[in-house]
Amino acid sequence: MTIFAVISVVFTLLAVGLVVWPLLRSGHGVHPVAATLTALAIPPLVLVMYLLVSSYDWREPTPSAAEAAGAPGSVEEAIASLERKLQAEPANEEGWILLGSSYLSLNRAADAANAYQRAVDLSGGRNIAARLGVAEAQIVLDPASITGPAGNEIEAVLAAEPGNPKALWYGGLLSLARGQPALARERWEALLELSPPEEIRQVIETQLAQVDSQAAPGANSSPAPASPAVVPAAGIGVTVSLSEALRAQVSPSAPLFVFVRDVQAAGPPLAVIRRKADELPLSLQISDADIMLPGRSLASVESATLVARIANGGDPSARPGDVYGEAKWQRGAKSGPIAIVIDRVVTP
Numbered sequence: 001m002t003i004f005a006v007i008s009v010v011f012t013l014l015a016v017g018l019v020v021w022p023l024l025r026s027g028h029g030v031h032p033v034a035a036t037l038t039a040l041a042i043p044p045l046v047l048v049m050y051l052l053v054s055s056y057d058w059r060e061p062t063p064s065a066a067e068a069a070g071a072p073g074s075v076e077e078a079i080a081s082l083e084r085k086l087q088a089e090p091a092n093e094e095g096w097i098l099l100g101s102s103y104l105s106l107n108r109a110a111d112a113a114n115a116y117q118r119a120v121d122l123s124g125g126r127n128i129a130a131r132l133g134v135a136e137a138q139i140v141l142d143p144a145s146i147t148g149p150a151g152n153e154i155e156a157v158l159a160a161e162p163g164n165p166k167a168l169w170y171g172g173l174l175s176l177a178r179g180q181p182a183l184a185r186e187r188w189e190a191l192l193e194l195s196p197p198e199e200i201r202q203v204i205e206t207q208l209a210q211v212d213s214q215a216a217p218g219a220n221s222s223p224a225p226a227s228p229a230v231v232p233a234a235g236i237g238v239t240v241s242l243s244e245a246l247r248a249q250v251s252p253s254a255p256l257f258v259f260v261r262d263v264q265a266a267g268p269p270l271a272v273i274r275r276k277a278d279e280l281p282l283s284l285q286i287s288d289a290d291i292m293l294p295g296r297s298l299a300s301v302e303s304a305t306l307v308a309r310i311a312n313g314g315d316p317s318a319r320p321g322d323v324y325g326e327a328k329w330q331r332g333a334k335s336g337p338i339a340i341v342i343d344r345v346v347t348p
Contacts, residue, residue: 079102100130109140110141120134146170147174165191168188191204236285236286236338237284238286238337240283240308240342241280241339241341243342250277255275258273259306259307263304270291270298272292273286283337303329306340321346322345322346323343323346324342324344
């Protein structure tokens with residue numbers, strides 16, 4: 001269980017940029033609800049992942065996919081084993097919940113939502129953990145949904161189980177998104193009364209302090225003038241087009257992600273822009289405004305791989321059936337925009 005929890009946290013933290021940031025951004029700025037969630041994104045990840053691998057009384061650990069399936073090896077292998085088990089036992093309600101949390105730990109939010117929904121259907125809508133799982137997956141897929149269907153489900157769960165830790169946490173985020181800081185404080189204080197572990201308590205208290213600081217007199221006053229900023233470089237100009245041979249394989253409403261990967265640095269992409277497939281062909285100027293790694297700048301990059309991918313399944317992470325194209329960029333090598341042609345298919 002401990003190994004799975006650690007792996008889950010690592011995968012989630014590595015994928016913050018890959019999932020949360022692209023979902024929050026669009027070509028025209030940041031959604032106001034998403035901006036609220038972005039400001040709170042990092043501390044909740046720790047708490048949410050803890051909740052994913054623990055039960056609601058903070059004490060009894062939930063078995064991992066590997067433990068439930070009896071399969072050693074990687075998380076992916078354990079999930080594959082659990083998938084096979086559920087094919088043989090499709091009425092295993094708790095198995096679908098476990099599969100949903102396992103998918104979510106690997107940022108497969110769409111799959112997580114489907115797995116949780118199977119458990120909801122099997123329980124006739126009575127399984128609180130499954131209902132919360134669906135809401136959580138929806139929020140990962142679309143942060144703005146916290147003020148829509150996902151938020152409504154969270155409120156319904158709180159009405160049925162006022163002391164549900166995960167619902168109290170998301171209920172606090174929902175209250176902030178709705179401009180109700182007093183209610184957010186009430187819910188997070190109720191969460192503290194459940195005596196969570198010390199590290200979780202610290203996260204909650206930090207969020208409460210942020211709520212208080214925003215509500216304090218003068219919190220919205222104009223800040224002191226900042227030092228003159230360095231004017232960023234013009235950025236990287238790109239054109240993105242779709243091969244006619246693949247056009248029939250693309251949904252016009254599917255999201256289009258354009259990534260910049262520094263060839264000298266591993267990890268998440270340096271910059272990301274999100275658009276829609278029906279905007280193709282299009283021209284973009286990738287700048288420091290699209291940077292997703294704090295402290296980095298395009299000015300520090302000498303060469304990069306540019307990737308344009310249409311996510312037919314809706315997930316920012318590459319999935320079989322997605323289509324993509326790549327191009328290389330080298331500082332000073334070409335003055336015009338870099339052409340990216342989407343002409344390949346992601347295979348299993």
